Amino acid sequence: MNHQRTIVCDVAISATRYDAALVADVSRLLTPRLSTVPESRSAGLLVESNDWDSLLAEGSRLAIVLHQRLWTRDEMTRSDIAALRERLGRARETVCVITLDDTPVPKWLSESRQCHLATVGVDGAVEFVLDAIADLGGAVESAPLPIDLPAPKAYWPDGPPPFLSQPRAQSALRHELDAIAAELKPRLKTQEALDPECSIELQSLPNRLVARCDDVGISFSWLAGRLGTVADGRLLVIEWSGVEKQARGVGALQAATPVRETVYHAEGTGPESWHWRQDVPNGQAYSTGNLVAGWFAGLTADRAD
Numbered sequence: 001m002n003h004q005r006t007i008v009c010d011v012a013i014s015a016t017r018y019d020a021a022l023v024a025d026v027s028r029l030l031t032p033r034l035s036t037v038p039e040s041r042s043a044g045l046l047v048e049s050n051d052w053d054s055l056l057a058e059g060s061r062l063a064i065v066l067h068q069r070l071w072t073r074d075e076m077t078r079s080d081i082a083a084l085r086e087r088l089g090r091a092r093e094t095v096c097v098i099t100l101d102d103t104p105v106p107k108w109l110s111e112s113r114q115c116h117l118a119t120v121g122v123d124g125a126v127e128f129v130l131d132a133i134a135d136l137g138g139a140v141e142s143a144p145l146p147i148d149l150p151a152p153k154a155y156w157p158d159g160p161p162p163f164l165s166q167p168r169a170q171s172a173l174r175h176e177l178d179a180i181a182a183e184l185k186p187r188l189k190t191q192e193a194l195d196p197e198c199s200i201e202l203q204s205l206p207n208r209l210v211a212r213c214d215d216v217g218i219s220f221s222w223l224a225g226r227l228g229t230v231a232d233g234r235l236l237v238i239e240w241s242g243v244e245k246q247a248r249g250v251g252a253l254q255a256a257t258p259v260r261e262t263v264y265h266a267e268g269t270g271p272e273s274w275h276w277r278q279d280v281p282n283g284q285a286y287s288t289g290n291l292v293a294g295w296f297a298g299l300t301a302d303r304a305d
Helices: 017-033 052-059 080-090 117-135 169-194 249-253 288-304
Strands: 009-014 060-067 095-099 113-116 200-205 208-213 216-223 234-241 257-267 275-278
Touching: 009 017, 009 052, 009 117, 017 060, 017 117, 017 288, 052 060, 052 080, 060 080, 060 117, 080 095, 095 117, 113 117, 169 200, 169 208, 169 216, 169 257, 169 288, 200 249, 208 249, 208 288, 216 249, 216 288, 234 288, 257 288
Parallel strands: 009 060, 060 095, 095 113
Antiparallel strands: 200 208, 208 216, 216 234, 234 257, 257 275
8 A cells, every 4th residue: 555544543443323232342352452442433432532534534454344224324324435435445455344234235335355244243253354454464462362260159059040031030121121112202203393294103012012104113022932031032123114004003004014024132141231132143232222223213214215
């Protein structure tokens, strides 16, 4: 590369705010093996008051795009396009893409080095990034050796059951389901203010929430498993089209068509560490707030198309 760059950090990550948990996981695994901390706007990881556009355009050794269908559909990542295009024009090898779903990568970005999260997982994605940094002349530390810790003193013959298998996890589940409703309400009010003619409704049933905007909607359904524990249950989220505009309540979905759906399982060692993880190999994890925000953003984006 002939262009002289001032490297501020090894990695700058462009991602939607909905993927904050993934950004945090990738950054946590990268940090011990790099001389600088990865930076991103999506998870509040900017550790210095750097100008983000400059950082993304040339101030980092490598720019990473976490690409999914909502990337560039929100204001934050949409503004990253100009900086990335500028960078690609000078040094294409310094931009890499980690795809998070099957949405085609834009043509202008498609020749960049890529890997697919569902195939390689978080650990594989981290190695993909480290290989790219090494190829660009960056310093990469060896993976730290595992530390053998003494086994904790056992107070139960077989150890306590995992948190999600304990009865107290049911109250944490109820809290998270209530949080889904709390996240939906202001978004529906905002949508109603933007489009007063839009038919807005939030239908709440035991273990099920349905939010609708005119002829599209989202349902969040908790499906209990045979064992009745939180660990055994699943959260099914479906985006619907063709919702009956004149009907109210769950009946509005009778003639609707599912557009996309995802199953999640709960994950965490306590209420404070709760996440929803896609119930597939190498599935992503989301906080309740980011889960709802991402699905609602997809709903309004599809409605606008």
